Amino acid sequence: MNLTILRKNERAQVVLGLLIGIAFGFLLQKGQVTSYDVIMGQLLLIDFTVVKVMGSAILTGMIGFYLLRNRGLVQRHVRTGSWGSNVIGGLIFGLGFGLLGYCPGTVAGAVGQGSLDALFGGVIGLLIGAGIFARVYPVLSKKILNRGAFKSTLIPDLLHVQEQTAVVLMAIGIVVVLGGLEILGF
């Protein structure tokens, strides 16, 4: 099948990575989520642009992914999480998120729109942090990352429902949250 050939063609994939990155950066910037004030506004709970972008992205992507997967065109890329990895790592990420005011994708977008704090603070900091992590990884992977593994990998397993039921429940949840924000005037 042509898709298999395309996915294995490393040169084509480098070009595709660049093109998907360009489209992603374009969308993030047009959505204003490459702006420090918009991201901090979300974390301060006064501006809900980030939730609106992420909520509608998850809703659209979830339905699209479900339909494509039912036709055998895409496969899942998920891992079973753990307290040691996802909760501790997630909270450390949050500390950095609040201090920097950008995340790893939006910091790159902020650089593109001219934010010099994102370039000389954020990107340099990320490169330092990546180097530190590479050095502590052997110890972390032995002692912390696998601690307290989650029992379920997927939401349907967690809730003991069928996959399509979980998709419908997630979709309702997202619509309720986004609708609620609109009704409350955010």
Add this chain to the structure above:
Amino acid sequence: MVWYFDLPYWDPYLVGVGIGLLVCLAFLLSDRPIGCSTAFVKIRGLIEKLIRGPKVEAMEYYRQIPPRVDWQFMIVPGIMIGAFFSSVLGGTFSPGWIPPLWQQTFGGTIYLRVLVALLGGIFLAMGARWAGGCTSGHGISGSLQLSVASIVSAACFFAGGILTAMVLIHVIG
């Protein structure tokens, strides 16, 4: 169509739908979730390789995430280029060191902003690699696959971020 690119910003819901479709396209054409934090490990590894030579590749973490120019690497320069075009077309491109909210809270000292951003970047990269993904990899691409690990990670990103931002702006600021 061209006039639409000239708008400074688009509706956030429209942008979200676009990102959702883009993630599906990445799964379809590249068999990958869109994630950004891996690229920083690859860039860091390549810089280390330039300075310290090929022995860098023997490090356990770089054996898992090889420092090379590939799909995952290209996402980050791609985002920079895409955001550059979007901001230039929309007339929102503006070089600056201090965002307005920071200016209001802490004033216009450049080194203070850069120092805190640097510290934030260090924690952000460590946390992202610790949790195995960032706002796009876990928050969007993982959540839409109904991954428990991704949804828990995203909840922790925002819980930690909200707490930190509140303390930074309301308590310290």
